[in-house]
Amino acid sequence: SQTIHQWPATLVQPVGSPLSLECTVEGTSNPNLYWYRQAAGRGLQLLFYSVGIGQISSEVPQNLSASRPQDRQFILSSKKLLLSDSGFYLCAWGVLRGQLTTDTQYFGPGTRLTVL
Amino acid sequence: LAKTTQPISMDSYEGQEVNITCSHNNIATNDYITWYQQFPSQGPRFIIQGYKTKVTNEVASLFIPADRKSSTLSLPRVSLSDTAVYYCLVGAQGGDKLIFGTGTRLQVFP
Numbered sequence: 300s301q302t303i304h305q306w307p308a309t310l311v312q313p314v315g316s317p318l319s320l321e322c323t324v325e326g327t328s329n330p331n332l333y334w335y336r337q338a339a340g341r342g343l344q345l346l347f348y349s350v351g352i353g354q355i356s357s358e359v360p361q362n363l364s365a366s367r368p369q370d371r372q373f374i375l376s377s378k379k380l381l382l383s384d385s386g387f388y389l390c391a392w393g394v395l396r397g398q399l400t401t402d403t404q405y406f407g408p409g410t411r412l413t414v415l
Numbered sequence: 416l417a418k419t420t421q422p423i424s425m426d427s428y429e430g431q432e433v434n435i436t437c438s439h440n441n442i443a444t445n446d447y448i449t450w451y452q453q454f455p456s457q458g459p460r461f462i463i464q465g466y467k468t469k470v471t472n473e474v475a476s477l478f479i480p481a482d483r484k485s486s487t488l489s490l491p492r493v494s495l496s497d498t499a500v501y502y503c504l505v506g507a508q509g510g511d512k513l514i515f516g517t518g519t520r521l522q523v524f525p
Contacts, residue, residue, distance in 0.1 A: 343502075345515070406459050407458055408458060
């Protein structure tokens with residue numbers, strides 16, 4: 300069965316510090332990978348998605364970046380955190396099913412980031 | 416990308432059937448309709464997915480009319496543990512990303 304891991308679970312960082320969140324998937328190959336952010340009481344905002352190693356698409360211009368160094372590893376980074384980067388960060392994976400688009404996504408446990 | 420519209424919140428009582436309707440007027444021919452459930456401090460969880468007519472699983476039913484411009488998630492006999500946010504999504508062309516709206520916050524009372 301497939302599993303998705305995220306760490307750390309919680310993180311408190313000062314403004315201006317760097318960030319690295321990691322996501323790994325087990326039990327599947329060549330998944331589509333996604334990073335979302337959810338502000339308190341809000342819906343999910345898609346930040347990045349990747350359809351393969353080294354292929355990153357950004358949805359929102361910001362001070363965050365993403366990388367996919369391995370097939371089942373997705374990393375979210377920042378060189379200098381802002382207060383507005385606080386939120387709940389979720390990694391997800393999905394696989395296309397045939398020709399009809401039905402990319403069901405499976406989410407990790409999330410990382411709660413607080414920037415002070 | 417098809418946009419979805421759903422009620423911001425709904426209230427219900429234990430044991431009742433809850434129907435949450437989602438509008439997606441610009442749905443494309445190849446798009447599927449998917450519903451997710453999210454509890455606080457957890458990632459969304461897949462509930463059900465359909466293309467047309469009716470789909471039923473052990474958790475819910477999904478009703479999709481012939482024009483596919485809307486869909487209704489039906490939760491039979493809800494319990495307190497069904498209190499969550501429910502998202503309606505329409506699969507993007509190419510299947511490379513999904514757009515989550517703000518969802519419907521369902522509150523179940525005893």
